[in-house]
Amino acid sequence: MVRLVDDLLEVSRITRGKIELRLEVVDLAETIASAVETSRPLIDAASHELIVSGPRPGVLLEADPVRLSQVLANLLNNAAKFTEDRGTIWLTVRESGPAVQISVRDNGIGISPEKLPHVFELFTQADRSDGRALEGLGIGLSLVQQLVEMHGGTVEARSEGLGSGSEFVVSLPMAERARAAEGEAPPDAASFAQRAEGERRPSGEGDRLSRMTVLVVDDNRDAADSLGALLRTFGATVTVAYDGASALQILHSHGPPDLAFLDIGMPDMNGYDLACQIRERPEYRDLVLIALTGWGCDGDRRRAREAGFDHHVGKPADAAALLALMDSLPPPRPRAVSE
Template sequence: MPGGGCVRLPGQARGHRPAAGSAAAVAASLTPLPPGAPAPAPVNILLVDDQPGRLLTYRAILEPLGEHLVDASSGEEALRLLMEDEYALILLDVNMPGLDGLETASMIHQHPRFERVPIIFVTAVNVTDMDRLRGYKLGAVDYVMVPVIPEILRSKVVVLAELFRKRRELQKANAELAAEKARELDRLNDSLRVANAELAARNDELHREVGERARAEQRLRFLADTIPSIVWTCAPDGTITYANRHWYEYYRLPAGEGPGDLTRLVLHPDDAAAVHELVTRSLAAGEKFEFEARHRAQDGDYCWYMTRAVPWRDEHGQVTSWFGISTSVHEMKQLMEQLQEADRRKDEFLATLAHELRNPLAPLLNALNVRRMSDPAVDSDPLQGLMERQLSLLVRLIDDLLDVARITRGKLVLRPGPTTLQQVLDSAVETARPQLSQGRHDLHIELPDAPVAMRADAVRLSQVFANLLNNAAKYSDPGSPIVLAARASEEGIEVLVRDKGIGLSEEQARSIFDLFIQADTAVERARGGLGIGLTLVQQLVEMHGGSVAVRSDGPGCGSEFLVRLPAAPAGESSATPPAAIEDEPPAHGDGRRALVLDDNRDAADTLAMMLELLGFDVRTLYDPETFDANFAEFTPEVVFLDVGMPGRSGYDVAAAMRTMPGGADVLLVAVTGWGQPEDRRRSRDAGFDRHLVKPPELPAIQAICRLLGERSRGTAA
């Protein structure tokens, strides 16, 4: 239900202001003493703070009140002292080592004996409304900010000490009343006159009690109006019986007006039906309920509120009323929407970035493939291998960036299956081999003799260990050794990657798995990278139910990364080794006609060169508007089509081609920088037979050549 989220407890809103009058004056106003009456006995006040200086400050402020002050330097000591004596209130520091103030408050109010002991939190850190709400839930009655203003602290303590005395006096009065009732029963048979006199005395006492209760109700209403939320009560049928002033402030109506029934609140149309059904069902069942909804004020504006309600039952268990509180969460909801929108834009940016980076990579890789295909001696050219390795690194960085985006959005899905630890690590070593060879690192491998069965996504798990090996090679001096060791037991699997590289400081080790984080040294910066490889490692390991930790003795002392994975389920067998694959026939176009359409001339021309070297008769187009006429004239058997083109997209061209004579039988290949699962699904739905992500690998082009040959042989048969 709506509330006024802007109201704060006295003495807190926008900093402390000096209280009017002294602490003694406040005490005198609460506890008027008749002339000559003895001063009230001091009550115990527990001061909890891990800083002795603050304890001395609290004592200096509160000793003029004449109360008994007890010090505790930790939450544990405070709990021990509470078990030994009774305290009127607790002045509790929020931020303490070990058991902090919030945890101490929670433990205090879990004990039935102390659940009503008021707590004043002391903090030097600005707290939000949500922090305050958490404190109030743990039993706090107020917050005091450091530096403490003596007059305000004394005033708050005086009020709470006096309330404690009143409660103790009331308990004593109740005990005396019970004794008096027993004596009255004994005296009733002795004298009617004495009974009438006692009855008159009791009537006077009842009048006093009624007055006290009226004053107590007035104090409760004041407290309800002070809480920065809407406080309300309702009858068992949902009729509102009380609401604090924030109710009327929100609806901008005079006191006493506004929604009269809990089931008839004016909510946002998207929220109304579900909330009405929940409230109606809960009222009928007498069960507590909670909901978040947008409430409409008198001016038509909507505001998010979180509402909680609990039933109040009589001694027979029947619900007599409901107590509820509604707190504004509008700002939190707006912030969440902003964060979600920023996250969505970030993902769109990463996808666009990957596409735009892949476009210039495509002609570069195509040109290298053309050079390798046209010159058999290119294997001896060190520049060829250098360029291929660097292009491969660029592609891997782009893929890692997109993987991180997919994991953070929850869109990366593991494909677990039976495999072995040895197969996963062999694949990882093969992937990291270029980086290891480039740095001339000696890799020492220690694996169990027997195959270790696992149920995991072998591709993603291999990516984890390849990233760790690449990381070790990148941050180690050339020629230094790297260790890859694994062991398995009934408890699980452990894989260790150890290097003698630049090492990590304690601070770097704590944040090394964070996104875009790298060790901040000149040597580190010279080694490049985006700072996402280890983030991927941690997230992929955790998705497999495992954990990863790093240890280093300091800069220059190397690092150890330890991956722990759960053991395979009972009865899980290892993956069957892949059967030997027969040598595939060489890929050749055999003069078949291929049409290439890409608005990037370099990408189109280099792809056409590769196809020509593979034996295709190729026609190259750069404008999608010229496709229809050239398709009808050239009648290609395979079309390589860029998806993202200005004016007319590849999806539009594909749809038009499939309706043209002979278009249904053409092998249609999408060549694009968009490579996420939804992009592949969209290509498939648009009628593409294959989806190649730029830059296309030569083996992928050769596989399409073989597929085209198989289709031709099948048609001939």
């Protein structure tokens, strides 16, 4: 849980432009050695074989050594977790023109074609066909992508499907190119946040988020708790419920929050029914309702509007999109007090 919260805080800080890279010229071999040392306990615990190929001596990058090591360690950890015991993990370095490619490949469970385009989205988890419990909540790969992009690089996921293993390829400019290209330094965290959000929030918006109260309702406890933890990193005060009846009880006993995220696909009382019941009460007329759903066709959005939802967010939720949405909401208005 401590690691989960740490990763959520990292994603939140990057999304909000609160992390600044400490760039220096680093030896890639030393960075890889640091990452392997970090991941070695997890690799050895599963009796995996790790094969490292390259780099040649003197491959230099302009990078934050701590953050780059974090990227590679996350990829190695991911490979170790999603490969059956006594598997094989390959870390391979290739040079491609002015860039270097770092590949982390495994012979593990692989990624389904449906999941492959979404592996870097926050809270996306891999499929397991063996029934074993998943560790983590799909935060590490989102963190990897954001840190790599802050370094001016890219990361790509590859897999031939379930049972065929996975490969993640990080491409980064070598230091010689970075020094030669004046004015083309890798973007810092703030510029990444500007791309993620479109534009920075005006001053004082963060204070408004810190005063915001939020209700999260989802029968998937992991998803509910992780979304709640993420929203808390934005400064919001969050209450979590795992079914519609509990959500109504919380509303009746504590009063309406500023906004509520309702999962559509809950059993017993789904998100549409819960929204309808909430809208029947006049004291909840100013409560902003946000539908959380994996369904995003026009019919689903229309049904959400008819049920009383103000906004529609796809699952898994994107941290930057959530932050932008919360920033766009008007300040809370005075609420009617029930007699």
